Amino acid sequence: MKAPSSSFLLVLIILHLSVSCAKRQIYIVYMGEHEERRNLLEIEDKHLSYLMTVKNSREEAKASMVYSYKNVINGFSAFLTAEEARKLSEMDRVVSVFKSHPMKYMIQTTRSWDFINLLTSGNSGNISGIKDEEILQKADYGKDIIVGVLDTGVWPESQSFSDEGMGPVPSSWKGICQSGIDFNSSHCNRKLIGARYYLKGYEAQYGPLNETINYRSARDRDGHGTHTASTVAGRKVHNTSLLGRFASGTAEGGAPLARLAIYKVCWTTPAPSKVLKSTCFHEDMMAAFDDAIADGVHVISISISPYKNIEYTQDGIALGALHATKRNIVVVASAGNWGPAPSTVRNVVPWIITVGASSIDRIFSSPVLLGNGLKIEGQTVTPYKLNTVRPLVYAGDAEAPGTTTNDTVGLCLSGTLSQEIVQGKIVLCLRGNSSNVEKGMEVKRAGGAGFILQNPADGIGVSVDAHVLPGTAIFSNDSATILNYIRTNKNPTARIVPGRTVLGSKPSPFMTSFSSTGPNGLEPNILKPDITAPGLNILAAWSEATSPTKLFADNRVVKYNVLSGTSMSCPHVAAAAALIKAAHPDWSSAAIRSALMTTSTQSNNIGTPITDANGNPATPFHYGSGHFQPAKAMDPGLVYDSNYTDYLLFLCSYNNTAKNVDPSFTCPREFLSPSNLNYPTVAASFINGEISVHRTVTNVGAGGSVYKLSIGTPIGYSVNISPTTLNFKHSGEMKSFNITIKPEIGVTIDDYAFGWYMWSDGTHTVRSPIVVL
Numbered sequence: 001m002k003a004p005s006s007s008f009l010l011v012l013i014i015l016h017l018s019v020s021c022a023k024r025q026i027y028i029v030y031m032g033e034h035e036e037r038r039n040l041l042e043i044e045d046k047h048l049s050y051l052m053t054v055k056n057s058r059e060e061a062k063a064s065m066v067y068s069y070k071n072v073i074n075g076f077s078a079f080l081t082a083e084e085a086r087k088l089s090e091m092d093r094v095v096s097v098f099k100s101h102p103m104k105y106m107i108q109t110t111r112s113w114d115f116i117n118l119l120t121s122g123n124s125g126n127i128s129g130i131k132d133e134e135i136l137q138k139a140d141y142g143k144d145i146i147v148g149v150l151d152t153g154v155w156p157e158s159q160s161f162s163d164e165g166m167g168p169v170p171s172s173w174k175g176i177c178q179s180g181i182d183f184n185s186s187h188c189n190r191k192l193i194g195a196r197y198y199l200k201g202y203e204a205q206y207g208p209l210n211e212t213i214n215y216r217s218a219r220d221r222d223g224h225g226t227h228t229a230s231t232v233a234g235r236k237v238h239n240t241s242l243l244g245r246f247a248s249g250t251a252e253g254g255a256p257l258a259r260l261a262i263y264k265v266c267w268t269t270p271a272p273s274k275v276l277k278s279t280c281f282h283e284d285m286m287a288a289f290d291d292a293i294a295d296g297v298h299v300i301s302i303s304i305s306p307y308k309n310i311e312y313t314q315d316g317i318a319l320g321a322l323h324a325t326k327r328n329i330v331v332v333a334s335a336g337n338w339g340p341a342p343s344t345v346r347n348v349v350p351w352i353i354t355v356g357a358s359s360i361d362r363i364f365s366s367p368v369l370l371g372n373g374l375k376i377e378g379q380t381v382t383p384y385k386l387n388t389v390r391p392l393v394y395a396g397d398a399e400a401p402g403t404t405t406n407d408t409v410g411l412c413l414s415g416t417l418s419q420e421i422v423q424g425k426i427v428l429c430l431r432g433n434s435s436n437v438e439k440g441m442e443v444k445r446a447g448g449a450g451f452i453l454q455n456p457a458d459g460i461g462v463s464v465d466a467h468v469l470p471g472t473a474i475f476s477n478d479s480a481t482i483l484n485y486i487r488t489n490k491n492p493t494a495r496i497v498p499g500r501t502v503l504g505s506k507p508s509p510f511m512t513s514f515s516s517t518g519p520n521g522l523e524p525n526i527l528k529p530d531i532t533a534p535g536l537n538i539l540a541a542w543s544e545a546t547s548p549t550k551l552f553a554d555n556r557v558v559k560y561n562v563l564s565g566t567s568m569s570c571p572h573v574a575a576a577a578a579l580i581k582a583a584h585p586d587w588s589s590a591a592i593r594s595a596l597m598t599t600s601t602q603s604n605n606i607g608t609p610i611t612d613a614n615g616n617p618a619t620p621f622h623y624g625s626g627h628f629q630p631a632k633a634m635d636p637g638l639v640y641d642s643n644y645t646d647y648l649l650f651l652c653s654y655n656n657t658a659k660n661v662d663p664s665f666t667c668p669r670e671f672l673s674p675s676n677l678n679y680p681t682v683a684a685s686f687i688n689g690e691i692s693v694h695r696t697v698t699n700v701g702a703g704g705s706v707y708k709l710s711i712g713t714p715i716g717y718s719v720n721i722s723p724t725t726l727n728f729k730h731s732g733e734m735k736s737f738n739i740t741i742k743p744e745i746g747v748t749i750d751d752y753a754f755g756w757y758m759w760s761d762g763t764h765t766v767r768s769p770i771v772v773l
């Protein structure tokens with residue numbers, strides 16, 4: 001099992017509803033957008049009148065209604081049978097009707113932002129000639145920008161959300177601070193300017209919220225939402241660390257003066273489990289989008305990604321994001337933690353910035369010293385130390401009879417270890433079937449002194465945990481070495497060196513093995529993910545209502561915690577988008593995305609190409625355009641712009657689906673290929689002959705600049721771009737060019753090919769990857 005520890009995933013368990021009428025399910029009846037602001041009661045009445053055409057009475061219609069979307073998104077969600085859904089889909093003004101897919105969702109750091117600065121100044125040279133502090137000043141630290149975070153809520157008492165010294169709430173803000181359990185308007189401030197919660201979908205599917213396992217309010221029980229929100233916009237907090245020992249330093253979000261609006265859409269999964277897990281539903285997320293747009297957020301950060309790709313027109317996140325994009329709200333989402341297998345990237349619509357996860361230059365070194373003198377590298381953030389030599393045992397040799405099968409031997413699953421054998425020893429646990437922290441809990445239960453954990457992911461990236469006992473995680477390939485030592489020695493022993501934080505690790509960044517990868521499973525002609533940012537072992541604020549491991553049996557409380565996942569990289573990019581928005585309030589969401597992507601880097605801190613976790617060169621399927629460099633993105637030179645109309649034209653070429661989101665739009669008679677969306681990357685499926693795509697760039701730098709072209713040709717193809725020089729007389733001017741890609745004669749290509757092209761005026765470099773599929 002290569003999935004990362006479930007402690008950093010928001011997971012939705014497949015539901016088996018045992019409702020009396022088995023075929024009743026939640027559907028979303030989507031009606032596009034509201035034409036004008038009307039009386040909210042009238043809208044709900046109107047929605048009810050649609051429902052009444054398929055239900056027997058007004059009461060029945062009312063009882064089946066889950067949400068009426070009233071602000072921007074027009075539509076409602078309701079319990080329907082397949083037949084009722086079909087009838088509604090044929091009604092006037094109904095754009096589409098789709099099932100709310102019950103699916104799995106996955107759901108600041110001291111070092112990660114410093115590391116970005118290092119990359120900009122150290123690795124790529126002082127090209128922009130501006131220090132990062134100056135950039136932050138130029139963006140006023142994101143002062144008037146409002147970032148909406150759709151997640152598990154927030155722990156408002158965290159110092160990261162202090163509003164000390166902050167100016168008044170921007171006058172454009174129209175949101176609220178919704179009261180609920182342990183949360184009222186006094187919990188909002190000039191930093192945390194809004195908070196709302198959505199659980200009608202959750203309750204419709206799971207029954208009433210068990211208030212002993214979560215707060216009926218925006219207060220965070222899980223920790224994930226507090227972590228992501230503080231990564232976007234946490235204040236500077238000195239001397240933070242995990243458990244006083246790890247990753248210590250100053251924690252600060254990427255846009256420290258930006259405002260936060262919290263939309264709680266994920267809730268504790270009621271299924272029995274030793275670890276707290278959370279669930280998010282489409283209909284709740286659509287309601288949050290509907291409010292966030294009306295409230296006046298500028299950026300939306302959504303560290304939630306579906307287990308499976310959902311068609312664009314049936315995906316609550318994609319639809320909500322389209323309405324947001326129409327108003328130039330930047331939507332940033334996580335790519336998913338389902339890597340490294342190909343085509344695992346999620347949130348693939350072209351109007352969302354999709355973020356992969358890479359490492360930073362910090363490790364938590366805790367090697368294992370074997371009795372034979374061998375030293376095996378390991379990492380940990382457990383506060384417990386066991387710096388003495390102890391007998392070492394393999395879990396597979398320490399199990400109570402009958403508790404495991406051939407498939408589960410050695411995995412330290414709950415209830416398997418024999419206390420008699422394990423007592424006082426260090427236990428080697430193999431990966432699979434349970435999370436890292438659950439394995440630790442089992443070793444502790446059986447009286448083990450410490451444990452060595454085989455890392456679930458292959459390669460060099462190790463996601464660390466604050467285990468409940470001494471322990472360290474080793475590279476997955478090293479477990480065989482330790483097992484061999486145990487097998488060939490009568491009295492095997494080991495010592496676990498206590499963990500310590502080590503900065504400046506090289507090479508960095510590398511792509512994490514869990515980060516979801518391309519090609520895009522829905523529309524391969526749009527490259528996804530778009531970009532990568534730090535997502536491995538990130539320290540940020542935490543909920544004091546859960547433990548750092550999220551194990552129910554762990555009673556520790558921490559203010560900051562270390563987590564890994566694309567959930568952690570997404571808010572880094574959201575923060576960068578907020579800074580750009582602050583510096584360039586008139587830029588479109590596509591221009592901001594373009595600025596981030598075309599200025600990203602493909603090399604690491606030793607000046608070589610960024611690799612995957614196994615040391616092989618990473619490709620645009622891992623990182624899209626590359627690793628973000630916020631300072632450079634402030635001044636990109638040129639941008640690839642697109643607007644709502646362009647996205648609808650894209651949907652025309654995508655199976656003619658524009659009518660499924662906006663029936664007022666008429667597709668042209670001849671569709672261009674989806675590759676022609678004016679995107680900052682080029683992905684094109686090769687059919688035969690040649691591929692030709694069109695691009696337009698807008699000069700956002702000074703007038704009088706001349707951009708020259710350079711090309712990195714994909715192996716086996718020729719690339720022709722015309723013209724090769726772009727002369728801009730003034731700022732705001734647009735220039736178009738065509739890209740033609742042809743296979744070289746006599747070459748048979750049976751794999752993906754990667755290349756790039758770049759415009760440069762000597763100061764700015766505007767780079768785009770090319771992928772031929």
Ligand SMILES: *[C@@H]1O[C@H](CO)[C@@H](O)[C@H](O)[C@H]1NC(C)=O
Pocket residue numbers: 121126129130131
């Ligand atoms: C970068 O260059 C500018 C001028 O080109 C200089 O003023 C600045 O100090 C340099 N910054 C660093 C970090 O070297």
Ligand SMILES: *[C@@H]1O[C@H](CO)[C@@H](O)[C@H](O)[C@H]1NC(C)=O
Pocket residue numbers: 182183184185186
């Ligand atoms: C909000 O709750 C706190 C307790 O958490 C209480 O002291 C305060 O009076 C409440 N404020 C309002 C406006 O209800």
Ligand SMILES: *[C@@H]1O[C@H](CO)[C@@H](O)[C@H](O)[C@H]1NC(C)=O
Pocket residue numbers: 210211212213
């Ligand atoms: C609510 O959760 C608690 C803690 O998990 C559990 O003991 C209790 O039985 C649950 N109540 C209901 C009604 O499910």
Ligand SMILES: *[C@@H]1O[C@H](CO)[C@@H](O)[C@H](O)[C@H]1NC(C)=O
Pocket residue numbers: 239244
């Ligand atoms: C920082 O925190 C640690 C542990 O929490 C404490 O021992 C130390 O004195 C603090 N340092 C400063 C400068 O406050």
Ligand SMILES: *[C@@H]1O[C@H](CO)[C@@H](O)[C@H](O)[C@H]1NC(C)=O
Pocket residue numbers: 406
């Ligand atoms: C389990 O593994 C043992 C030893 O490798 C083998 O003898 C046995 O047949 C296996 N059992 C099953 C059910 O596969």
Ligand SMILES: *[C@@H]1O[C@H](CO)[C@@H](O)[C@H](O)[C@H]1NC(C)=O
Pocket residue numbers: 459460475477478481614
């Ligand atoms: C395991 O992988 C790491 C990182 O790739 C490498 O440094 C180490 O030598 C490998 N160990 C073995 C036993 O192959």
Ligand SMILES: *[C@@H]1O[C@H](CO)[C@@H](O)[C@H](O)[C@H]1NC(C)=O
Pocket residue numbers: 642643644645646
């Ligand atoms: C969108 O951009 C296109 C150019 O790509 C332009 O022709 C069109 O007017 C724009 N539409 C809107 C609504 O701004």
Ligand SMILES: *[C@@H]1O[C@H](CO)[C@@H](O)[C@H](O)[C@H]1NC(C)=O
Pocket residue numbers: 311654655657
């Ligand atoms: C779009 O077309 C492809 C094949 O052309 C098909 O696999 C896919 O299911 C279609 N999607 C929709 C939304 O119709």
Ligand SMILES: *[C@@H]1O[C@H](CO)[C@@H](O)[C@H](O)[C@H]1NC(C)=O
Pocket residue numbers: 694722723736737738
């Ligand atoms: C790009 O190609 C199109 C269609 O082939 C053509 O009409 C257009 O003039 C070309 N544009 C440039 C800038 O070469």
Ligand SMILES: CC(=O)N[C@H]1CO[C@H](CO)[C@@H](O)[C@@H]1O
Pocket residue numbers: 001407408432433
């Ligand atoms: C329930 C479960 O996840 N079982 C898996 C345990 O791990 C083995 C391999 O390690 C899988 O084959 C099982 O499917």
